[in-house]
Amino acid sequence: MAVVGVLALQGSYNEHMSALRRIGVKGVEVRKPEQLQGLDSLIIPGGESTTMAKLANYHNLFPALREFVGAGKPVWGTCAGLIFLANKAVGQKLGGQELVGGLDCTVHRNFFGSQLQSFETELSVPMLADKEGGSNTCRGVFIRAPAILEVGSDVEILAECPVPSGRPSITIPSAEGVEYFADKML
Numbered sequence: 001m002a003v004v005g006v007l008a009l010q011g012s013y014n015e016h017m018s019a020l021r022r023i024g025v026k027g028v029e030v031r032k033p034e035q036l037q038g039l040d041s042l043i044i045p046g047g048e049s050t051t052m053a054k055l056a057n058y059h060n061l062f063p064a065l066r067e068f069v070g071a072g073k074p075v076w077g078t079c080a081g082l083i084f085l086a087n088k089a090v091g092q093k094l095g096g097q098e099l100v101g102g103l104d105c106t107v108h109r110n111f112f113g114s115q116l117q118s119f120e121t122e123l124s125v126p127m128l129a130d131k132e133g134g135s136n137t138c139r140g141v142f143i144r145a146p147a148i149l150e151v152g153s154d155v156e157i158l159a160e161c162p163v164p165s166g167r168p169s170i171t172i173p174s175a176e177g178v179e180y181f182a183d184k185m186l
């Protein structure tokens with residue numbers, strides 16, 4: 001039986017562990033480098049990537065995480081987890097933060113603004129219907145969410161969430177801007 005690791009330093013690791021339990025998959029909380037051994041895949045959850053990076057540094061997890069990603073094992077990063085996996089991040093706190101890397105993309109850490117600009121929207125994911133049957137949409141929950149600004153030619157995009165063109169990526173968007181963006185998606 002496949003064993004899925006969940007990086008359990010900070011953020012929504014409990015929710016991922018319960019989701020794995022619900023579907024009958026064995027999940028293991030990962031806090032130390034040696035706990036990555038023997039895992040088939042890894043989930044890096046959402047949370048706060050700067051804090052998560054500090055904790056990962058404290059536990060000396062970065063080399064083992066890079067080795068895991070480099071070995072080509074499946075790794076799923078949501079929100080802060082995505083930031084961890086990006087080759088490059090912008091909009092970081094002063095002094096920057098360490099990344100695991102491996103996913104050929106540039107992310108903006110807080111693209112949509114502060115916690116108050118968090119939103120949900122229905123995303124079109126045609127591949128869901130093609131491969132899994134059923135609905136071709138998925139509810140996207142954007143909590144102080146990052147955005148992927150650029151991807152390398154080898155990255156396959158499964159869903160896109162368009163933003164109004166011309167908006168500078170570094171400024172924090174107004175509530176109206178986010179409303180406009182959410183309206184476009186509904």
Ligand SMILES: NC(=O)CC[C@H](N)C(=O)O
Nearest residue numbers: 046047048049079080143
């Ligand atoms: N929901 C999230 O994981 C938000 C990520 C957050 N913007 C960060 O910098 O880590």
